[in-house]
Amino acid sequence: MARKRKGREISGWLVVDKPAGMTSTAVVNKVKWALQAQKAGHAGTLDPEATGVLAVALGEATKTVPYITDALKAYTFCVRLGQATNTDDTEGEVIAESDRRPTDEDIKALLGSFVGDVMQVPPKYSAVKIDGQRAYKLAREGEEFEVAARPLWVEELLLVDRPDADHAVLEMTCGKGGYVRSVARDLGEKLGCFGHVAWLRRVWSGPFEAENGLSIEDIDKLAHTPELEAHVRPLEEGLADVPMVTATPEGAARLRNGNPGMVIAQGIEYGDECWAAIDGKAVAVGRYKAGELHPSRVFNQ
Structure with a gap:
């Protein structure tokens, strides 16, 4: 039992x-x-x-x-210009420094290269797996390794404040798997002055x-x-970005048992992922096929 x-x-x-x-x-x-x-x-x-x-x-x-x-997420973060750290944030050791300080125009001119479908290399001090082990664990043990670049969708990256020559505040909206520390690191390298994250705040997520x-x-x-x-x-609320269909009472009963159930749908195409509700409560998520939802997840509410 x-x-x-x-x-x-x-x-x-x-x-x-x-x-x-x-x-x-x-x-x-x-x-x-x-x-x-x-x-x-x-x-x-x-x-x-x-x-x-x-x-x-x-x-x-x-x-x-x-x-x-x-879902898309938005971050506000501050880049400390003039210094690179081994963790790409303030927690690590400074490993490179520069006296060069870019202008606002220098920064803005480069931000476009970080927008759209990009390839991003996660920080070595991150939870990505290298041969089955977490990268941060290998980094702490002093192992030499490379982290492979990963695809990322960046909706927007803007310079929103420049408190002083050493700091630039940016806002980024991106998809799944984005590392703000990598943006700070790569921006600093492209500017020829190095950089790391001084502080970071996730403003919204979905x-x-x-x-x-x-x-x-x-x-x-x-x-x-x-x-x-x-x-x-x-x-x-966790299904806000997924289309909704309405289950019939008989359909809801079938869906709760993990079987395809009849739903009422508008603007849904064959094979679309959607979620079925009855009386406003989610019953299941699945694929719409010929008037029925074929469930992949069933909710026991």
Whole structure:
């Protein structure tokens, strides 16, 4: 007999405004404890020193995490010009320096080369795997290795502030798998002055915004209370970028059992991925084929 999970069956999203100095996993554990939830996970890791939106999925909402992970995200970050570090942020050691300082026009002239379909090399201190091992582990052990470039979609990259000659504040909107530290590093190299990330904030991720997130202090204060649970947002918000169809009552019953079910669809093409709802509640995600949804994920709400 399978062991019953400890905790409450609660499903939905809690949006957190992550503070600096805390890992994404620690935030998830804090939320899970505060809501006494059986199951929780996050949609997209933030570096420990980064701040901003971390969307924590609870219960059945964990099945929608891939849709938030794949969604566009926006970052505001500051590049420290004139220095390269081995981690591409302030946590590492300075490995190169330059007295050269670019003008605003120099920076703006290069930003276009970072937009669109680009190939980006992740930092050596990152969680990408090299021959089955995390790159950061190999880097800490002093191993010599190369990280392969990966495709990335960058929607927009703008210079928004120049506090002084040593710093430039940028805003980037990108798809899945983008490393802001790589942008800072590569921009500094192209400018001939080196660069690394001084600070980083994720402003929004898919439908979730940092300004609407709870602080860790809020979560601590409201832990184990109905007031905290009132901040849990519907599972369906994780499907904001996926088209919706309406399940018939008979179709919903079939879908809940993992079988194709009849749905009412408008503007949906054969083979499109969509999610079926009945009375506003998600029943399943799958592919639309000839009046039926063929489920790939079923929600037990």
